[in-house]
Amino acid sequence: MNIPSSDAQKPKRPPRGRAPGSSKSRSRKGQAPGTSNGTSDGSTSTGTPRNADPTRDIAFDIVRGVIENRRMLETTLSRSPDAKVADARDRAAAHRLAASALRHMGTLSAVLEPFLRKEPPEPVRAALLLGSAQLLFLETPPHAAVGTTVDLMRRRGLAPFAGLANAVLRKVANGGPALLEGLDQDRLDVPSWLWSSWKTLGPGVARAIARGLEHEAPLDLTLRPGAEVPEGGDLLPTGSVRLPAGTKVTELPGFGDGAFWVQDAAAALPARMLAARPGEQVADLCAAPGGKTAQLALTGAHVTALERDAGRLERLTQNMERLKLTVTTVCADAAAWQPEAPLDAILLDAPCSATGTARRHPDALWIKRPRDLAALTEAQDSLLAAAARMLKPGGRLVYAVCSLQQEEGPDRARAAERYGLKPDPIRPEELADLPEALTPEGWLRTHPGMWPERGGMDGFFAARFVKAG
Numbered sequence: 001m002n003i004p005s006s007d008a009q010k011p012k013r014p015p016r017g018r019a020p021g022s023s024k025s026r027s028r029k030g031q032a033p034g035t036s037n038g039t040s041d042g043s044t045s046t047g048t049p050r051n052a053d054p055t056r057d058i059a060f061d062i063v064r065g066v067i068e069n070r071r072m073l074e075t076t077l078s079r080s081p082d083a084k085v086a087d088a089r090d091r092a093a094a095h096r097l098a099a100s101a102l103r104h105m106g107t108l109s110a111v112l113e114p115f116l117r118k119e120p121p122e123p124v125r126a127a128l129l130l131g132s133a134q135l136l137f138l139e140t141p142p143h144a145a146v147g148t149t150v151d152l153m154r155r156r157g158l159a160p161f162a163g164l165a166n167a168v169l170r171k172v173a174n175g176g177p178a179l180l181e182g183l184d185q186d187r188l189d190v191p192s193w194l195w196s197s198w199k200t201l202g203p204g205v206a207r208a209i210a211r212g213l214e215h216e217a218p219l220d221l222t223l224r225p226g227a228e229v230p231e232g233g234d235l236l237p238t239g240s241v242r243l244p245a246g247t248k249v250t251e252l253p254g255f256g257d258g259a260f261w262v263q264d265a266a267a268a269l270p271a272r273m274l275a276a277r278p279g280e281q282v283a284d285l286c287a288a289p290g291g292k293t294a295q296l297a298l299t300g301a302h303v304t305a306l307e308r309d310a311g312r313l314e315r316l317t318q319n320m321e322r323l324k325l326t327v328t329t330v331c332a333d334a335a336a337w338q339p340e341a342p343l344d345a346i347l348l349d350a351p352c353s354a355t356g357t358a359r360r361h362p363d364a365l366w367i368k369r370p371r372d373l374a375a376l377t378e379a380q381d382s383l384l385a386a387a388a389r390m391l392k393p394g395g396r397l398v399y400a401v402c403s404l405q406q407e408e409g410p411d412r413a414r415a416a417e418r419y420g421l422k423p424d425p426i427r428p429e430e431l432a433d434l435p436e437a438l439t440p441e442g443w444l445r446t447h448p449g450m451w452p453e454r455g456g457m458d459g460f461f462a463a464r465f466v467k468a469g
């Protein structure tokens with residue numbers, strides 16, 4: 001596991017509080033937050049045995065998947081046999097528990113280190129991370145956090161380490177939040193290579209991003225023009241609507257009628273920069289699940305949504321049906337596809353490291369490695385070259401990535417000029433509602449440290465071009 005360097009453990013500030021708008025955990029005796037309770041006869045409502053604990057079993061598999069196999073949280077959640085039979089509440093609770101352990105992984109590792117004489121095997125470390133996350137960040141009662149972790153280890157063939165876990169977690173429980181004092185949690189919870197790269201974004205930006213990542217992200221919606229703001233929603237300056245983390249979108253009135261769709265406030269900006277017009281021929285080259293496709297379709301342009309992954313394209317189709325929007329869908333590799341006639345405008349929301357979405361996907365930080373960037377930037381360049389070939393002279397292109405890495409943002413924007421794409425800087429009046437996101441080059445750059453008082457936003461980079469005539 002990638003343990004942050006010990007120079008990061010300098011005194012910094014006391015334990016941190018909750019995010020604005022984050023859902024409060026409701027721990028009950030013996031349960032991780034949000035887990036369903038057993039019935040009076042000792043079985044659960046799904047008939048599983050008394051000592052079964054699907055929440056912690058699934059969370060354990062998720063954390064092991066990340067630290068041992070660099071497997072994404074969502075991948076484990078979709079494949080785990082326990083998750084397949086678990087009810088929705090247990091799955092959600094497992095997700096929240098695992099995400100908390102991953103979000104605070106560096107801090108928790110630093111807390112555990114003095115209590116461990118030697119590095120434990122990875123599965124044991126995963127269990128300790130989950131146990132200590134419950135103790136220090138999820139308000140689980142100490143006896144429950146310790147007892148259920150020991151039970152988990154016995155269920156999962158780690159009985160020889162159960163005594164060690166019991167002793168270590170009791171020490172963590174006894175130490176409590178005081179154990180966090182003096183730890184630089186911002187620094188600890190970000191892998192070193194990412195911290196170094198985020199420092200290049202500007203003074204204080206790496207720390208601001210790290211603080212933005214410490215809480216679950218709120219739920220942001222993009223509304224159809226004229227749709228009502230759902231009750232409890234805050235209208236943000238950029239037009240998105242924000243609801244507290246944990247809000248179930250499908251339960252909001254208007255969901256079934258297609259009044260809105262889920263889209264982070266920052267993710268809603270790149271499509272706006274394309275300024276598509278009614279009747280224009282526009283392509284969205286990496287389109288699923290279709291948040292930006294929907295924005296483009298609402299302009300009245302003829303939109304072709306291209307997606308390589310058939311399953312994801314199906315999801316986009318369903319989303320467009322719910323939103324009652326008409327687009328042409330194509331399942332194809334955008335690097336090879338050619339339209340019948342040159343296009344007026346293209347949105348290229350390229351596949352990337354997704355480090356900008358770590359608030360929602362804390363696993364992303366620990367899965368990606370510096371060497372993964374080379375393959376991504378190569379693919380981004382070939383998509384930029386392909387997009388340039390699809391445009392008519394004078395046609396517009398917006399290149400976007402949900403990445404905080406310079407290699408995938410500014411470096412690609414500069415490289416795009418090789419393909420006959422001339423920079424078309426974003427003007428200040430186009431970003432008057434978020435001026436801090438406009439760079440001197442005329443690019444869009446958001447990061448999770450922006451809008452700290454409102455609950456932050458995802459990290460995005462976008463640059464606009466015109467095809468040379």
Ligand SMILES: C[S@@+](CC[C@H](N)C(=O)[O-])C[C@H]1O[C@@H](n2cnc3c(N)ncnc32)[C@H](O)[C@@H]1O
Pocket residue numbers: 285286287288289290291292293306307308309312332333334335349350351352402
């Ligand atoms: C960042 S996501 C797009 C998010 C989407 N634009 C939205 O706003 O909802 C990237 C998508 O590009 C797709 N993709 C990756 N490489 C592609 C390619 N060469 N051609 C077409 N689609 C691709 C991925 O399957 C993924 O669905």
